[in-house]
Amino acid sequence: MAIVPEEPVLIKPVGVVISDFKKCSRTFDYSKESIVCMREDLTNALIGIEYFSHLHVIYYHHRREEWLKLIEWEQAEPPITIPFAGEPACQGVYSTRSPSRPSAMGSCVVELVKREENRIYVKGLDALDGTPVLDIKIYIPHYDAFPLAETPLNWCKANDLITTSRHFHWNTINVGLTLGLRTGAKALQEIGICRGEAVVAEVAGGHFFAQGIEGATGCSVLQGNMVFEEKNTSPGQWKLKLIGRESDVEIRLNDQIYSEASEVLNIGEDVLFAYVQKKPRSM
Template sequence: MKVKKIAEVRSKYKEPVGPDEMKKNRSIIEVEEEYLDGLDKIEDYEYLQILFYFHKSEGYDLISKRRKGSERGLFTSRSPRRPTPIGITTVELLKREGNKLHVYGLDAIDGTPVIDIKPYASFMDQPTLSLQKKTPRYRINKLIRYQNLHDLLLKTGELHGHYCPFLALGVLAAADALKRLAAENDGMEDLLAVVESNSCFSDGIQYVAGTTFGNNSLIYRDFGKTAVTFVKRENSSEALRYYLKDPDFIEREYPEAAELFKKVIAERRGSKKEQQKMKELWQEIAFEIIEADPDKYFKIEENAEIELPDYAPIFADAECSKCGERLMAAKAVQKDDKVLCRDCAESSYYQLDGSGIVEK
């Protein structure tokens, strides 16, 4: 069997450290000149799979203790000490400069020989796609089961649009609660989350717990508190309530970020540079928060008392006699013997916005 070196890794890490640490940094893969043509159009791909040789690995044990957990067989681990010491990692391609590929997420040290580069293709490389068709939250449930809050926060950021401390707190609370309750949400109103404010915190709850307004399992109580109660209908006496113990911890522990928040968000007078700096600090703090135990931030009340709403009713339809649009009959207005929507009737209604629930 012949294995050829096609490239070499350039990294700030000269000796092995934890792969989680290395994956947080950028690396460069220098491809040898004779293979340069093989990089043609590689910029079309956002992610690459890198196969590399553990050149400092010596020997192996078929049974060994894992970094986290009990002893297991070698082929159930990611250990570099293997009979054929080859590693594989999916990385993000940041840019190409000639024979240099700038990547993020590579857990290989400086000087590591690279033996192959392949484009990452989700339809070929994700074995969970068929499972996800059957169970839409398959991947999220798996992240919760293994308490991989780093990846949960990454995914939640896709919904929320940015990373911030209160988004991370929502992720932290929801992941902990679902693990304690042994709950997996199928969107059928059997798991409920009762939030007490409409802030970034609530988006962390929605994504991780799968409780949303659309599936009628996110209940909003306009109390203005950073708090949430999780409950399964089948075990309503085992509800868990999470309340942020110290709402001022950011001002005390991260004064620079707090000052920028005040200027950029509260007062809306920050420059673009200050806005970018705030986002960077917010992101840094968010990923620190999810490394902590939930008890650090939350007062967690077990067997919390909670009044559960009924399952969402199915309303009959009605048609507005003025605009012709259909609506829930329960929301229609009778005016001069006509059925009208609230807009056409110029009737008052309730709106949930940044101020909470307001009457319009």
């Protein structure tokens, strides 16, 4: 078994970031320029770097505590699992680009605009003003670019990327889809109808949750028999009201985060649902 060293590794910064990005935020404008100001004694180490279009910048999250306050984290140690945006699931920090890394290391591929002596002007560096730079490295497309690299579908969607993965990352992302399938199936059971027999479904929750309900009940926004209210919140505010010809049922979910889809499939209804109420329809 490999033994992970426990002694700290001391690294002397090679530079510092000068940027208009001065406060912690949940968003960042990657079109903005900033400067990597290198130590003067390393000026000659930069000779020839201006002939490259992009660089890797490795830095230290020296203001990580501010980010932890931004996300209202109150425990002593930074979180190693992060809630998935818009889904009732969590990811390990190493499957995110979150600052909540145990090493507090950050990295970014940036566009090199120009170099003036020991000052490197770059575009797209997501580091705060004053961030210590630990290293820079030339970006070579032949070795560093992988056009067919895959990312989970919803990760792309959450970050407004132009392309999406060919893979549907079931275990993590589709907790919401699985919740929708179970909620829709429970609603059909409660009012004693089959798929396609409901008059309308009123849904509040995430997109995958609505998609799961569509799969179970046959109700759809496209068909005009689903009313959908998007809620990018935890499941405590997600609900389904399924209306049949003789009765309807309203189901609300418990406020819970799940590790993967299989967990949703295996838990009891008392854990899954906070509220299930059937009513006869008024004629």
